[in-house]
Amino acid sequence: MDRLSIPRCPCCGYRTGCATCPVCYWTHDGAAGRHSGTAVDGLNGERTLDEARLNYSIYGASARRYRDVVRPPRPDEHP
């Protein structure tokens, strides 16, 4: 499978292609464009995508409590 066809995580931007991203632990439904940045869809609690991105930049995870469960992106997951 062409790795460029693997969807990028809307939070961290790596091509993890998982429902719950192992790099930042953001959970997304695969529907591109659904997350406007301020919408709360319930899959990620009360966090919006903007908040999750901010958390990722600070903690390396979409929420502080996920710092210990995320892993670094693999080389083939870079955008």
Ligand SMILES: [Zn+2]
């Ligand atoms: Zn991610």
